[in-house]
Amino acid sequence: MKSKDRDASIDQIQAEQYSFPYHYIPNVNGYPKFSRRSAYAPSYLAAIQISTDWLLRHCLNNLNGDLHKHIDIGCGDGGFIHALTQCEIPESVEFTGIDMDQRAIAWATMFNPSIRFTTESVSEVESDAWDSGSVVEVIEHIPPAELPTFVSNVGRVIRPNGSLFVTVPSTEIAISAKHYQHFTFESLKSVFGDMFEVVECFGFERKNWLTRTYFRHFFKRRFHLEIGKMSRYIIRTYAAKHARLRGCGRIGLMLKVR
Secondary structure (H helix, E strand, O other), X not given: OOOOOOOHHHHHHHHHHOOOOHHHOOOOOOOXXXXXXXXXXXXXXXXXXXXXXXXXXXXXOOOOOOOXXXXXXXXXXXXXXXXXXXXXXXXXXXXXXXXXXXHHHHHHHHHOOOOEXXXXXXXXXXXXXEEEEEEEOOHHHOOHHHHHHHHHHHHHHEEEEEEEEEEEEEOOOOXXXXXXXXXXXXXXXXXXXXXXXXXXXXXXXXXXXXXXXXHHHHEOOOOEOOOHHHHHHHHHHHHOOEOOOOOEEEEEEEEEEO
């Protein structure tokens, strides 16, 4: 049952954005491609860099060829899984993506025919079936009253001692029209309660004078000029982890199921 504070107009904004597979514009290999319509691109690519490091260091370091199953919850158009498959991830990792938006899943399946994507709620997913999971830029789209049930189901589908990677927008940036809330370190950790052990919590996407100047002068309403070296510098800058939230547009949270 949907909670009384779910707002159809808020949900519709995100749904309408899936008329185009916008997560496929940023490029993780070679020359980074930003888009004037996708201001999130550097942050998105930074999150991919951080999550790839997390998968390799904390989830896949002792695989020895064994199958590792990873689920991306709220996968949208599948862009995040697609980007991970372009990185140096072992072939023994099996990805699955779930999302409740049928149009988004149609894009995901079209771009990634060899990966399983399904239109379903996390409440419908088999228990203890995945070794790790990701919830990337998802929980800000969920009404606060529904979060406890959502988190409980996320903890249910990942095996005991399995790992979870989460990113959210922080309270350091204004709440988007398509979001219900943004988070602090404390409020984000409290969402995951007793089901998860916090391994690491950090801020990222911290701008400096150079990145601000670059976007101010080279990214205009009708055009933008992208410089390869500068783009790569911005991604590195945004991917740096910070122990203090101040100035960080995003929060990363690494968890382990108790």
